[in-house]
Amino acid sequence: MTVAELTFWTGTMDAGKSTLALQTNHNHASRGRVGLIFTSHDRAGEAVVSSRLGLTHDALEVTDDFSFWRFVVDRLTQGGRIDYLVCDEAQFYTPTQVDDLAKITDELQIDVFCFGILTDFRTSLFPGSARLVELADRTEVLQVEALCWCGRRATHNARTENGVMVTEGDVVVVGDVEEEPVPLDAAAAEPVVAYEVLCRQHHRRRMTAARARAVSLVSEPLPFG
Template structure:
C-alpha cells in the first residue's frame, strides 16, 4: 500500500539532503521516480548545502502534479522538496497520486515561515499525510539552544513583516549588498527570534 510521508523541520535540518538520498537509493534499485522542487535557490534542481544536487522538475503555480504523474506512468515513487511552497490543491494532488495510482510520495518542507506561521503547503500536508515525521537533525541557534525559527534578516536586522515568500540564502552577516536590500535567513531559538538578536 502506497504512503504519503511528510518530513518537516527548520532550515538546516537535512530536508533536501534526505530527499536526494531517498531518490538516489530508489533509483539505484532500478525504480522509476520523479524528483520535484519549487523555488529552490539553484533553480531546476534539488540542492543541499552539503554540496550534493540532482536535476528536478520545477513545480510552477499552475502545474497539475497528478497529470504529471499520469504522463510519466508507470511510476514507482515521487520525491517532492520544498512542499511548503506547493498550493493546497497541489498537496491534494499528491494524495490522489498515492491513493489512486499506488505511488509512494516522499514530501519534505519547512514547518513555519519567517513570522512563525505554518506555510499553506505545510498546513495541508500536516492535515492529509499518512505519516508526519519531524526531522531529527537539530539545527542550533547562535547561542547553542535548539533552533525553532527561520528568521528573515534584511540588511542585518530581523524582520517580522513582509511577503511570505522571498527567496534568500544563509549568507553570513555583513554580506555585500547588491541591488538594494540583502535578504538572508538565520536559524534562531524562540527567545532570540522574539528579541531579534543575531549574536553578531
Template sequence: MSYELVAYLGVMDAGKSTLALQFHHSLGGEGILYTCMDRGGSGVISSRLGLAHEAREVTPDIDLYDELAELKPPYVVVDEVQFLTAPKQVNHLADAVDGLGLDVYAFGLRTDFLGRLFPASQRLLELADRVEELPVRVNCWCGARGTHNARVRDGVMVFSGDVVEVGDMDTYTVLCRRHHRAGLA
C-alpha cells in the same frame, strides 16, 4: 501494499534537500523528483553541501495528479514543498498516494520567517500519513534546538515583507522559539 504520503518538515539547514536526494538515490533513482523555487535555480534540487540533481519544476498551473498518472513513476520525491500551491497541489500528492498507489516523500520548511505555517506545509501536515523529524539538529546561537527561521537585515530581525522575496538582500538564520519571539538574532 500500503502507500504513504510522508512529510519531512523543519527549519533551514536541517538537511532537507540532502535527505530528499538521498531518498531518491536509495530508492533506486527511478522515481520522479519535483522542486519549486530551489536556491539552485529552476528544475534542480540542490543542497548546501553541493549535491544537485535535475528535477521537474512545479509551477502553479501544474496538475501533479494528472502528470503522475501519465508518468507512472515508482515513487515521488518533492523538495521545497512549502512553495506548492496549497491546498490544490498538496491534495494532488495525497490523491496520487490513494489513487495511483505511489509513495510520496515531501521535504520542506514548516514555517516562514514570521513563524507561521506555510499554507502548503499546513495542508501537508493535515494530510500526511506520517510526519518525520529531520535527523539533523540545527541550534540557535544560544545552543537550544532551533525551531524557527528568521530573516535578518543589517543584523536585525525583519518582521515584514513578502514571505518569498527572490533575490532579496536579507540573510536567514535559525533561532529557538524564545529568541525568535524576542527578535534576538
C-alpha cells in the same frame, strides 16, 4: 501487498531536508525503482534540488499552476513508469497540489516523499505544509537539529534584510542561511536577503547572531562616575 504512503519530512532551515530528499531518491533508484524529483524556489535556481553539503540533482520545477495529477497521469498514459515522487521545498506547494499528491498516493499507489519547512519567517504555517500535516500518512521531524547561535535547538526561521531581522514582507523570497550578514550594496536597488535559524526566545527578541555580537561589543558603564 505494500500500500503506498504520503510522507512529510519537516524541520527548520539548515536541518538537512534537501540532503535527505536526495538520499531518499538515491536509495530507491539504486533498488531499481523509477521516480521523479520535484522542487520549487530552490536557492540554487530553477529546476534543481541543492543541498548545503554541495549535492545537486536536476528536478521538475513546481509553479502555482502545475498539476501533479495531470502530469503523472499523462506520463503513465504514455507508457512511463513511476514508482515514487520526491517533492522538495513542499512548503511552497499550494493546498490543491498537496491534495493531488494524496490522490496520487491513494488512487495510483505511488509513494510520495515530501520535504519542507513548517513555518515561515513570521512563525505562520505555510499553506502547503499545513495541508501536508492534515493529509500525510506520516509526518516526521528530522533528527538532525539545527542550532541557534546560542546553542539551543533552533525552532524558528528568521529573515534578515541587510543584516536586520524583519517580520513583514512577501512570504516567498529566495535566500540562504548566512553565517555573516551581507552588507548592503549602495548601488543595489533591492535589500540583501538572508535567513538564520533561531530558538523561539531569540526569534521573539529579534536577536540574531550579528546583533548579539554587536551588543556584546558595547562597553559596559563603569560602576562609578
